Amino acid sequence: MSITVLGVNHRTAPLEVRERFAHEPREVPASLARVLAAGARGGVLLSTCNRTEFYLAEPDEAVPDAVWAILSERLGGGRSASDYGYTRRDRDAVRHLYRVSAGLDAMILGESQIQGQVRDAWETSKAQAGPVLHRLFQSALLVGARVRSETGLATGAASAPSAAVAVAARIFTRLAGRSALILGAGDMAELAATCLASEGVRVTLVANRTYERARAIAEQLGARALTLDEAWEHFTHADIVLTSTAAPHAVVTWDRVAPAVARRQGRPLCILDLGMPRDVEPAVAQLENVFLYDIDDLQAVAAQAAAERRDDIPAAERIVGEEVERFWAWYGGLVVVPVLKEFRERLDQVRAAELERALRRLSHLSPDDRGEIEHFSHTLLNKFLHQPTIALKEAAQAGRGYGMLEALKRLFGLERRDDP
């Protein structure tokens, strides 16, 4: 028995490669079915924008090839997915999943979105996961929750878009129900708008130099499209303004927005300038109750939070280590009983066969003497098995049973599969 993870992540593959490996939830069962058909007793596929990983229970030797074949087909161009991949086995595989769930392996240290993605992966793969992976993923979610509650790994905003949310949350009591105006159609503004929308902010207006592009994004976000020239008067009502235009100079100037801001009756306005070069004239920050932050400011907030989170890595790793041992003790206990049973049966078969052969040669013995020899063979076998049985059970309870069982299986040729 073993647990294996094969996959790619943000450390081993660039974005353009990772996005080819990404699976939609509806694609997961078919891919898992192909892998299980190659010889595995259970599988879960975790696919996010940063990673695609197959978690497998008891994979046969052909299984890694099947996984890399599936991913290589998606990659195309005759390239091999294994060039970007990694494999972790047994304890390392368990540790890997726990670290992923805790946010220790994330691009943004401690990010919490992965916890939901691990849950989704488990839900999507439930029918094909099998009992060992079922237990593994259940425990991974608990480990993630434990790390987040017992350490400061999830505190603060460690990315620019989440820093945008953190800054806005220091101005407004509640972000839910606030209105946001987006100027420009940059990816960063769209990402930050998504972060704000996830906090309940309503993106009501999208303005861009070209109306068609504004309309395309506005439709995605359920907002109204405007041209840039129409946007300035809306500085009176919007609570948050996100800018990310491709303009080579500042488009949001004092002259354009000061009259609208003056009509706000002291209500705060948060302007998040994510453009490069900046879209907002620095003088706009001098307007009363206007709070202007550019990408450097947000990155400073994010860097501060990330630095604070790094202090919590040792505590988080300690929790992960404890939980790996706990899982491994359970897993070792799970496998020791059937293997011991098979081991005992195998030796008993040998004993019975050798006894029969010996008794054939000793046909002159009385029935009592034959019975005595048979009793002796049983006693001898039990004496021989006593110490290994005790040692194996103790090792399993201490979480060290798996290695010993593997040795036992190899030494005595115990290859029979047993359900956990």
Add this chain to the structure above:
Amino acid sequence: MVLVPHLIALGLYALAAALALAPFAGLRPAPRALGLGVPLLGLAAHVIGVARLTSFLGVAPTLSMLALFLVALQAASEGLFRASAVGVFTGPLATGLLGLALLIGLAPEAPPASGRGAWSILHITVSVFGLAMLALAFIAAALYLLQFRELKAKRFGPVFRLFPPLERLDQLNHLSLVLGFPTVTLGVLLGFGVRYAGGASVDAAQVVWGMLTWVVLGWAVGVRVVRHWAGRRAAFASIASFAAVLLVYVALKLAAPGTQRFL
């Protein structure tokens, strides 16, 4: 047995102040239950101590009561507004006020005159509660201005991380000012009740300056409620009105020193 509960309260208030200030010294913020539980325990001990006072007359009992109301309002701010940063001000302030009350001595300095005891208790309690609310309005305004300055200057230090959002501080300031002013007004009216019921002597200077302070407070509430001032302007108005209360108090104390009366 007035002293023991007061001393317990003092210790717990000091601990609560230390917990509130710890994050600004680079230490981890205390869990919310601890940050709220310690002052509440102190409050419970303090209530027992105040209930055992034989007289509320004099500076020391009034300071003790003011500390009690401040901590109660701090707990309410934390519970209703998640404004734990209020404790940064109220913690040391309540500790200082209670410590001062114990230094002065909580023993009754003047026996309650018959016929005006109930009026006096009501007058002092309501007035001190109103004063505590105005102090809370002042604290919320000060926190607002500090957070405003940090946000404008793009400094993302402990104030940015630990202080409540600007809007919440503005709401806390608004609420405490709007509730504090009628409470103080009621306290003043009850003071007249004390005067007419028992004939307590009140100097003309006290009446004139007291009314002037009341007008300043009324102005701070008026600009908020009638002219819809908010944010920084409202915070400055709130601070100015509370400063007027303090200045008048100090001036009257200097003009007519003594510990028999709070005002």
